Amino acid sequence: MRKFIKNFLLFLLPILATFFILELLVRKSNSLYREKWEGYISKSDSINILVLGNSHAMNAIDPREFDLFAYNMAFASQSLYYDKEIALKNIDNMPNLKYVLISVDYHSFHAKHNEARDIFYHYYYGIDYGNKKYFFENVSWVKTLGFKQTIREHIPRSKINPYRGFDFSYDSTNWNVMNSLEGKKRVEQFENSFINNEKDVINNLIDFIQVLKSKDIIPILITLPCHDYFTSHLNKDIVKNNEKTIKQISDLNKIEYYNFIDSNYPDSLYYNVDHLNKHGAKKISKKLNGIITSLNKN
Template sequence: MKQFIKGLFFFIFPILALFIILEILVRDSNSLYKEKWKEYTAKADSIEILVLGNSHAMNGIDPREFDLFTYNMAFGSQTIYFDKAITLKQIKKMPNLKYVLVSIDYHSLYYTHNKARDIFYHYYYKIDYNKKNYFIEDLSWVYALGFKQTIREHLQRGKTNSYNGFVPHNTTNWSVINTPSAEKRVEQLEAGFREKNNIINNLNEFIKTLKKEKITPILITLPCHKYFNENLNKDIVNKNLVEINKISDFYDVPYWNLTNKKYPDSLFYNVDHLNIHGAKKISKELNIKIQGLNNVL
């Protein structure tokens, strides 16, 4: 019996030791969420323009092109729920905040949250979706994330070197600038569509809070490639426009729709994301628009 217990110990101990080492490494390792939040909170008192939204904004709005100090807190698959929470958690620490750019894209009014990514907001931002309890996930990050994701997303990640939260694509991925890729991308987005009432309520409450704090919300829709636009459900596009314009009119906030302009392929990374050159161009245009608002206010 003693030999069995001894053998079992020597079998389990290396596995347990590896698990503990992985747990320590993961909790201490860098991640883009961790990196952005640390910089966001450190620079909070300097921020005059805050950028929110999903990867369209994260990759498509370059803070370096604005006259006012800008920080980009957009992230891939980030929803309006987290846009609101990220801002309100720090709003009292941003005394110079004047404008909040809220990216409203084709799918923004139909995505409540991304279950796979909610855990990162809990770990790094201390923000929980609908007050979810993460007791088990707090006991073990490796268990919560899964072994493959732990290795892929954490242990191999160095510092991203973003520019005030902006994470650019430096080139164009020509292999996906085509109609089949656009069709597939639209299908992926529409597969996640949910009831939008709660999302719109969240957006309304967010706008009201910002205006109460004397901060100007600006709703924007960033450009996508023509192949992407051609494959969108026109009824959904029109309903989105009606909804956004209604909100814009009711709260008297700007809505800048940049999807109507024709931009060359060289400004896109893929069919629905700008590359660094596209981000530079669009950010310059947004800066001019904001300067126009500054002159009026």
């Protein structure tokens, strides 16, 4: 029996050691979440413009094109809930913050909360969704992220080096998906995630805006350019309702809203049907810089 236990422990030991090493590696591994957050914290006292939103803003707003010091904390599938939490968690450390750009898009008020992303905000930002608990997720990152995904994605990552949160690796056009059919698929992908949660999302956004204004920070709502291959398939009733809601929010809180969705940019400025590449980002960022420069003079 002792021999069996000894052999079993000898068999188990390298497995446990491997798992322990993987756990250490994945907790220290690089990710765009980690790099953006570390830059956000380290540059807090310099930030004049904070960019928030989903991948539309993540890809489209280049801090290099602003006269004031801008930082991009938008991320793929990021909801307005996390936009608010990201800003408020660090707001007392940003004494020079003047403007917050908040991206509101076709799906912003309607999409189902993406639970799969929650763990990354918990791990890298220290932000939890509501009262959600993460006991088991904290015990093992490897188990939570998945063994295969850990090996394939999380451990081998090298430094991404985003510039003030902006990932400028989208430098061309993916011509394989630049067509009307792909635009229709993309719209359907959004609409398949729609649920009736507009009231909570809108109230949360209004509360966020009011907190910013109470601190003499100017919120600016924006909708970023998307290709006609995408916009031509949008549900007109949803678009109209979104525009009505955004107007009510902006009028109620006396803030500016800029809608650039139908900018008619050439295909070469898009990465795909609803995201700009870095060349498109340069163009729209220059326009936003002009707007903020004018506001800053008043």
